[in-house]
Amino acid sequence: xxxxxxxxxxxxxxxxxxxxxxxxxxxxxxxxxxxxxxxxxxxxxxxxxxxxxxxxxxxxxxxxxxxxxxxxxxxxxxxxxxxxxxxxxxxxxxxxxxxxxxxxxxxxxxxxxx
Amino acid sequence: xxxxxxxxxxxxxxxxxxxxxxxxxxxxxxxxxxxxxxxxxxxxxxxxxxxxxxxxxxxxxxxxxxxxxxxxxxxxxxxxxxxxxxxxxxxxxxxxxxxxxxxxxxxxxxxxxxxxxxxxxxxxxxxxxxxxxxxxxxxxxxxxxxxxxxxxxxxxxxxxxxxxxxxxxxxxxxxx
Numbered sequence: 001x002x003x004x005x006x007x008x009x010x011x012x013x014x015x016x017x018x019x020x021x022x023x024x025x026x027x028x029x030x031x032x033x034x035x036x037x038x039x040x041x042x043x044x045x046x047x048x049x050x051x052x053x054x055x056x057x058x059x060x061x062x063x064x065x066x067x068x069x070x071x072x073x074x075x076x077x078x079x080x081x082x083x084x085x086x087x088x089x090x091x092x093x094x095x096x097x098x099x100x101x102x103x104x105x106x107x108x109x110x111x112x113x114x
Numbered sequence: 115x116x117x118x119x120x121x122x123x124x125x126x127x128x129x130x131x132x133x134x135x136x137x138x139x140x141x142x143x144x145x146x147x148x149x150x151x152x153x154x155x156x157x158x159x160x161x162x163x164x165x166x167x168x169x170x171x172x173x174x175x176x177x178x179x180x181x182x183x184x185x186x187x188x189x190x191x192x193x194x195x196x197x198x199x200x201x202x203x204x205x206x207x208x209x210x211x212x213x214x215x216x217x218x219x220x221x222x223x224x225x226x227x228x229x230x231x232x233x234x235x236x237x238x239x240x241x242x243x244x245x246x247x248x249x250x251x252x253x254x255x256x257x258x259x260x261x262x263x264x265x266x267x268x269x270x271x272x273x274x275x276x277x278x279x280x281x282x283x284x285x286x287x288x289x290x
Contacts, residue, residue: 028140045150046157049137053130054161057236065136075139 005085005092006058011043013093015051019061020082027066027077028052052080060086121148128155128239162237171232172240178230179244182223183216183252190215216256220265221272223248228276245273 008016018034019026028049036042055061066077082090104112122141125148129137141151163169190212211218227244249269256262 027136029144032144044153044157045140045144045146046154049129049133049140049154050157050161053133053158054236068139071143072139073142075135075142077139078133078136 005088006060007096008089008093011047011051012055013090014039014043015048016055016060016082016086016090019080019086024079026080031080052078055086056080058085059083060089118148122151125151125155129158130238133158159239159243162233162240162243165236168234168237168240171234172237172244175227175230175232175240176244176247179223179227179248180251182226183219183248183255186219186222187215187255190218214261214264216252216261217264217268220252220269223252224269224272224274225276227269228273228278229280231280241273241277245270 014035015031018031018038022030022034028045031052032043032045032048035048052061052063056063060083061080062083063078063080066079068074068076101109101112122138126134126138137154140146141154144150146154162172193212194209224245227241227248233240249266252265252269253262256265
């Protein structure tokens, strides 16, 4: 495990996983739709936008502006990509989760696998 | 411009400037109305208080700024009581400045709020919140209407000026 990589919060983890999944089209609306589609829970627009901005400030994501489109009232999309520290943070968070899952009481471990 | 559009643009003032355009585009694309725009704005305005270190920095700055609003008038009244015996021009000039202690305190407090680098970048929005909280406090503490008006104008003006100075200093230190 990378000792210095931050452990992500739940929405931060979901957003960071959604970004590479969307490849070149990862912007706030698509990230929110992707999370809603895969988890069944739709985070609020504000929560997703704030989380994307925070992850970029932490250096876990990078962003650039796309082309303006008419469907967006002539405004550009802010497109995000996963940065190398973002990969490390994902790895550290998933390894921490795995470590905590080990050694659980058998009945709980069984219930979690269902 | 429709009232709804005006309210959306007003709400977007609460979104950091570098994200405003893309957030507006996101709202248009997902057909978010006035409520969605204000909810978005509130999410960004709440960000300074998310991390405990940011909350702590904001609290310290707030206590310092509020303390100045309290201590400067106290010092002024104390000085005025002692300096009443002096009749020379310099003392009278000093007394004139100190005779509007609430307005003076508002300026000093505003300068601290705008210039302090104690707040991290992600907690910038807290400066405006502090100005909005301290502004009525400064105005209500004023002994007369003139000083109340002066305090209400000078506190945000000083904070804005000091904020501009802080940003320029930060840019200069980045390029150096």
